[in-house]
Amino acid sequence: xxxxxxxxxxxxxxxxxxxxxxxxxxxxxxxxxxxxxxxxxxxxxxxxxxxxxxxxxxxxxxxxxxxxxxxxxxxxxxxxxxxxxxxxxxxxxxxxxxxxxxxxxxxxxxxxxxxxxxxxxxxxxxxxxxxxxxxxxxxxxxxxxxxxxxxxxxxxxxxxxxxxxxxxxxxxxxxxxxxxxxxxxxxxxxxxxxxxxxxxxxxxxxxxxxxxxxxxxxxxxxxx
Amino acid sequence: xxxxxxxxxxxxxxxxxxxxxxxxxxxxxxxxxxxxxxxxxxxxxxxxxxxxxxxxxxxxxxxxxxxxxxxxxxxxxxxxxxxxxxxxx
Numbered sequence: 585x586x587x588x589x590x591x592x593x594x595x596x597x598x599x600x601x602x603x604x605x606x607x608x609x610x611x612x613x614x615x616x617x618x619x620x621x622x623x624x625x626x627x628x629x630x631x632x633x634x635x636x637x638x639x640x641x642x643x644x645x646x647x648x649x650x651x652x653x654x655x656x657x658x659x660x661x662x663x664x665x666x667x668x669x670x671x672x673x674x675x676x677x678x679x680x681x682x683x684x685x686x687x688x689x690x691x692x693x694x695x696x697x698x699x700x701x702x703x704x705x706x707x708x709x710x711x712x713x714x715x716x717x718x719x720x721x722x723x724x725x726x727x728x729x730x731x732x733x734x735x736x737x738x739x740x741x742x743x744x745x746x747x748x749x750x751x752x753x754x755x756x757x758x759x760x761x762x763x764x765x766x767x768x769x770x771x772x773x774x775x776x777x778x779x780x781x782x783x784x785x786x787x788x789x790x791x792x793x794x795x796x797x798x799x800x801x802x803x804x805x806x807x808x
Numbered sequence: 809x810x811x812x813x814x815x816x817x818x819x820x821x822x823x824x825x826x827x828x829x830x831x832x833x834x835x836x837x838x839x840x841x842x843x844x845x846x847x848x849x850x851x852x853x854x855x856x857x858x859x860x861x862x863x864x865x866x867x868x869x870x871x872x873x874x875x876x877x878x879x880x881x882x883x884x885x886x887x888x889x890x891x892x893x894x895x896x897x
Contacts, residue, residue, distance in 0.1 A: 593850060602854070611853050611872060635850075642849060657849070658873045741827045741846040773843065793848055 585722065588787045588802040589646030591639040592733060593716040594794035595632070603631040612638050612659045626669050628711070636694065636716050637664050640707045643720035644698050646789050647705060653772035661700065668695040679713050684732035684755060695724075719789075719800045728803040730755065736795055744792035752788060752799040760786075777801075809889060814882045821858045825851040837879030859885055865892055 602608050609618075612634055621633050628636070641662040649655045670692045685691065694709040698720065708726055709718040710733070717733050719726065732755060736747045749767045756777070757763055766778045767788065777784040788801045819832050826832060826845040841847045841855070856872050859865070859881070865888035867875075874880045 598850070599854070602857070605857075607860070608853060608857055611856060611869070638850065656873045656876075658869065659853075660869050793850055 585651050586785065586787055586802055587647045587650045587722070588729065588789045588800045589643040589648070589650075589720045590731065590789040590791050590798055590800035591642040591646070591718050592791045592793050592796045592798035593635045593639050594796045595635070595714055595716065597794035598631065598635055600631045603634050609634045610660075612641070614660045614663050617664055620664065620667060624667070624669060628669060628673070632711060632716065636709055636711065636718070639716050639718040640664055640696055640698055640709060640720065642791075643707060643718045643789070644700055644705050646791075647720045647722070648700060648703060649772075650774045650787060653774075662698060663700075664696050664698050666697040670694065673711055680733070681735045682733070683710070684730075686730050687727040688729075689727075715793075715796050717796075717798050721802065729800060730759065730803065731798070731800045733796065733798045736797055739795045744797055748790045748792055748797040748799060751797060752790065752801070755799075756786075756788075756801065760784075809886070811882055811886065814885050815878070817862065818859075818878065818881055818885070821855060821862060822847070825854060835878050837877065837882070839878040841876060841878070841881075855881075863889055863892075865889060 617637055621630065638659065641659045644662050645657040673692050673694060688708045691710060694711065696707045698705050698707060705720050705722055706724040707718050707720045709716060715733065719729055719731050721729055732751055734751050736743060752767060753765050757765055762779045764780050767775050768778055770776050775788050775790050777786050777788055786801055786803060788799060791798045822845060823832060825847045828846045831845060839845060841852065842849060856867050856875060860867055863885060867884060867888060871884045875884055
């Protein structure tokens with residue numbers, strides 16, 4: 585089951601006071617995850633913790649929904665069971681406008697294990713002063729995962745949609761040497777890659793929030 | 809409350825979060841919050857919280873999971889108002 589899922593949260597667009605309200609965060613965090621936060625001696629704020637877990641859960645949902653179109657996104661049933669936060673994670677990531685990579689070996693990433701029913705998935709997340717970005721895979725190795733984050737000027741839905749496709753295709757056209765690549769949505773709303781109208785077996789995931797756009801793709805099974 | 813009354817009020821709950829404000833005037837049961845109204849998934853919890861506050865109801869996890877389009881939002885709100893009224897006699 586080759587898939588990928590990603591999500592981006594613009595930290596300038598969240599309501600910090602609301603996020604801290606139990607009525608709000610209890611709709612995102614499972615009870616065990618609130619306990620998880622109290623176990624960490626970390627600089628991460630509670631609001632960032634909530635949105636970090638949201639982005640992991642949303643990514644996990646996107647990952648699974650590709651092969652299970654009727655899956656319902658239920659944040660509190662998507663459980664982060666382990667979380668690894670590198671020291672000084674935020675200082676290591678100054679404000680950026682564009683960041684792209686393959687794998688996460690050179691990034692100070694947060695790692696987690698997330699379960700959805702009987703499925704166990706793995707995540708990598710980047711937190712800066714401006715955003716939280718997550719990618720999910722069914723393997724704890726992300727060497728074949730391509731990803732990108734970009735700041736855009738216009739946050740309208742049309743602009744987000746156009747810009748994220750351009751951003752992803754620019755990367756993939758170079759990487760795959762397929763100049764006629766296009767992104768389409770399949771019948772259940774998942775983005776797919778087409779080359780001359782033929783679907784390419786490389787799962788892609790698109791995300792946007794406010795002025796941030798992000799993508800991920802998974803080359804595992806295609807490129808050794 | 810009638811379904812139409814809830815629909816009219818739901819528009820005011822949704823309005824701050826949609827970037828497709830023109831479509832608000834023509835929404836129906838099948839209007840999808842994310843695909844049609846272009847609401848970011850990160851704001852879905854806001855809509856649930858705002859609906860809870862507006863009607864003084866509590867929307868449990870199972871019900872919240874169903875709130876993906878206008879029709880299911882109205883059904884959930886309507887059901888929770890009914891439950892509240894029954895509890896209060």
